[in-house]
Amino acid sequence: FLTYRHKSHASTKNLPPGTTGLPFIGESIEFLRTGQRGHPEKFIYDRMAKFSSQVFKTSLLGEPFAVVCGTAGNKFLFSNENKLVTAWWPSSVDKIFPSSLQTSAKEESKKMRKLLPGFLKPEALQRYIGIMDMIAQRHFASGWDNKDEVTVFPLAKRYTFWLACRLFVSIEDPEHVAKLADPFNVLAAGIISVPIDLPGTPFNRAIKASNLIRKELQVIIKQRKIDLAENKASPTQDILSHMLLTSDEDGQYMNEMDIADKILGLLVGGHDTASAAITFVVKYLAELPEIYDEVFKEQMEIAKSKAPGEMLNWEDIQKMRYSWNVACEVMRLAPPLQGGFREALNDFIYAGFSIPKGWKLYWSTSSTHRNPECFPKPEKFDPSRFEGNGPAPYTFVPFGGGPRMCPGKEYARLEILVFMHNVVKRFKWEKLLPDEKIIVDPMPMPAKGLPIHLHAHNG
Numbered sequence: 001f002l003t004y005r006h007k008s009h010a011s012t013k014n015l016p017p018g019t020t021g022l023p024f025i026g027e028s029i030e031f032l033r034t035g036q037r038g039h040p041e042k043f044i045y046d047r048m049a050k051f052s053s054q055v056f057k058t059s060l061l062g063e064p065f066a067v068v069c070g071t072a073g074n075k076f077l078f079s080n081e082n083k084l085v086t087a088w089w090p091s092s093v094d095k096i097f098p099s100s101l102q103t104s105a106k107e108e109s110k111k112m113r114k115l116l117p118g119f120l121k122p123e124a125l126q127r128y129i130g131i132m133d134m135i136a137q138r139h140f141a142s143g144w145d146n147k148d149e150v151t152v153f154p155l156a157k158r159y160t161f162w163l164a165c166r167l168f169v170s171i172e173d174p175e176h177v178a179k180l181a182d183p184f185n186v187l188a189a190g191i192i193s194v195p196i197d198l199p200g201t202p203f204n205r206a207i208k209a210s211n212l213i214r215k216e217l218q219v220i221i222k223q224r225k226i227d228l229a230e231n232k233a234s235p236t237q238d239i240l241s242h243m244l245l246t247s248d249e250d251g252q253y254m255n256e257m258d259i260a261d262k263i264l265g266l267l268v269g270g271h272d273t274a275s276a277a278i279t280f281v282v283k284y285l286a287e288l289p290e291i292y293d294e295v296f297k298e299q300m301e302i303a304k305s306k307a308p309g310e311m312l313n314w315e316d317i318q319k320m321r322y323s324w325n326v327a328c329e330v331m332r333l334a335p336p337l338q339g340g341f342r343e344a345l346n347d348f349i350y351a352g353f354s355i356p357k358g359w360k361l362y363w364s365t366s367s368t369h370r371n372p373e374c375f376p377k378p379e380k381f382d383p384s385r386f387e388g389n390g391p392a393p394y395t396f397v398p399f400g401g402g403p404r405m406c407p408g409k410e411y412a413r414l415e416i417l418v419f420m421h422n423v424v425k426r427f428k429w430e431k432l433l434p435d436e437k438i439i440v441d442p443m444p445m446p447a448k449g450l451p452i453h454l455h456a457h458n459g
């Protein structure tokens with residue numbers, strides 16, 4: 001059957017050029033291997049050079065794929081959401097998140113899309129900046145202060161998870177956060193594992209962990225309902241209150257299970273992505289002392305303008321222009337997500353080639369981020385690319401674009417900037433492993449988690 005499926009695709013007329021590799025496995029192994037060797041862009045650029053700079057066909061995860069490239073490809077996919085294409089996730093993700101918004105373009109997801117901006121838009125997030133700063137300070141006190149050496153990636157994960165626990169469900173007790181972090185890490189590891197659901201496999205453990213966290217969330221949700229009814233909880237204290245109190249156009253409220261799923265989806269969407277971005281900010285600042293100095297200057301000016309004990313606020317964030325340009329340049333060179341999947345809703349023609357209904361499509365950050373036509377001297381770290389109007393539309397896409405653009409973009413911006421403020425204020429640092437390899441599996445990551453040597457400014 002698989003061989004038949006494989007051949008039947010090959011016989012369709014005027015498909016994009018490309019190879020589909022072995023039956024079923026297709027080119028998945030090559031796709032993953034170039035990432036594990038630290039160069040996910042190689043898979044894309046080799047094929048763009050060999051077949052077409054606009055679109056090529058391949059076969060990944062048992063599915064026929066058209067990979068669209070360059071600004072035109074990004075523009076096409078981002079502006080045809082729910083017209084020609086819709087979101088698609090591999091079936092392994094579906095099993096771990098049975099009804100999560102990350103998995104489908106179904107009604108649930110659309111509802112959620114309408115709901116999220118209420119909590120995640122910049123105006124709504126402003127009031128949480130002080131809380132982010134407070135958690136960051138506690139995080140540095142418990143994980144960094146008085147240490148000579150730390151490993152950045154696990155700490156970045158601890159920071160983003162602590163923030164999410166506080167801002168999504170008002171959990172801030174470190175012990176409670178740690179209790180949730182264990183199953184959560186099992187879950188995060190399982191999403192990217194081979195989807196074999198047998199006792200003991202990472203995938204199987206991830207499904208169990210996701211059920212466990214959901215149950216835990218349901219207990220919290222039940223209690224919150226009671227607290228809100230008795231005015232013991234604030235309607236604006238976190239995303240959970242927001243979800244419980246917001247109805248859709250028909251006056252319907254989400255049930256507890258739905259809310260648990262949505263929160264789980266947000267936790268997953270924001271966890272490894274933002275932690276990877278933070279880890280790479282630390283890495284580049286270690287490698288580029290002149291960039292560190294500029295970030296330090298900007299952040300110290302803000303720090304000096306504050307009264308003792310005063311937390312960061314929205315005005316301070318607006319002053320962090322250079323720091324954000326640095327973070328953007330980091331995400332250009334080391335985008336936390338390599339790209340995104342879509343599915344063709346109907347047969348259509350793209351760049352003169354037929355894309356059959358049901359085919360999967362893939363857009364990739366690297367086809368523009370490392371393209372000299374979009375970013376001259378693409379290997380050079382240069383935050384000034386983001387000054388003025390910044391890069392041309394559809395070239396810089398770490399958060400995707402169009403209707404499915406990352407809803408957590410502004411939240412991520414704040415947590416990254418609050419982290420940068422706190423880390424440069426306290427330390428300068430250098431890498432303990434100067435040649436530490438980068439692997440992309442599927443997030444980019446220094447192979448040993450980025451161990452660094454710290455020098456405290458006041459020590």
Ligand code: HEM
Pocket residue numbers: 087101102113265266267269270271273274277335336337339340341397398399400401403404405406407408409411412
């Ligand atoms: C630096 C950090 C982050 C990066 C680079 C990032 C990147 C992305 C990208 C590229 C997509 C779209 C994928 C596509 O086109 O199919 C996406 C979707 C999503 N992101 Fe983020 N993200 C980040 C942080 C966050 C955070 C902090 C949250 C939650 C607060 C979040 C929640 C989500 C969700 C729920 C989706 C799915 C939206 C949908 O399918 O409609 N992300 N993210």
